[in-house]
Amino acid sequence: MQETPQRLLIVDDDEMFRHVLQRAMTRRDFEVLVAHDGSEALDLARRYQPEFATLDLKLEHESGLKLLPELLELVPDCRVVVLTGYSSIATAVEAIKLGAVNYLCKPVDADEVLTALSREDGNPEAEVADTPPSINRLTWEHIQKVLQEHDGNISATARALGMHRRTLQRKLQKRPVRR
Template sequence: MDQPITFLIVDDDELFCQVMERAMKRRGFEVMVAQTATDAMQLAHRHAPDYATVDLKLEESSGLKLLPELLSINPNCKAVILTGYSSISTAVEAIKLGATNYLCKPVDADEVLHALHHTSPDPDTEIAEHPPSVNRLTWEHIQRVLHEHDGNISATARSLGMHRRTLQRKLQKRPVKR
């Protein structure tokens, strides 16, 4: 008898979890859902997932911290980091830490499965015609420095030479598109 293919969804957005869980079950996966890193690790220890989606920004933790722990349980697990707060630095870190791919929300099940299965580099990937705006580059730089300081806002503000409250206001805004 064949083992069912397990799929772990780690995201603190309950609605997203419900939608993705239904979609993956329809595609034949045995789905587990966790909304915290602790719950994800408990499920992973019991069921060693074959595939996973991991939200970058969890309430108590980071998907970047959780990913190596998941991969230590099953090194063959293919995982995609999902985020609504994308930046170049977190994408690079996710790949370095073992993510199969990195996607910006909103995503659907087909996009996730495509990202999990099409892992070969594509030299024909389109290059953006317009470079990122100064505001976007600033936002990405703040994210990179924040990551370097393990999410510590006070240390990040000191490093950037700005007031902590100013940094907090900038972090509460949505990322600039271009």
């Protein structure tokens, strides 16, 4: 008797990343569904009730954080891992508060995703940095926190930070500083 493969929903607007992760997870015996935006993801979740999902934090026209509660409302037992190339402490905390089981910074490979999806408990052996974050990293974190507080509204965030909206947009387009 053949065991039914578990379903994984991949929600990401990066076509190449979606394709690579889909292929890798199919090789690991998952039935993989892919979506490039929130409405497609919710439709697939409603129809197929996936056990697992990866959710890009920054979709082209929407936030993965806004999509996360809607996804979990449709499939309450779905184990969701948020993936992002724009990591910050504020968004990691919010993702976990909203129901994600893990949060990973891109680039990631299929094994890291698989480990994150299956991990039940925290890791007390997690590495703690020897040095504090740089001023640039702290600035990035603060901007992300204020942006989150203003529900992703760039104009409101710029006003709260006392900076021009275009300056904030330029800062947000850059990759975050690692440390």
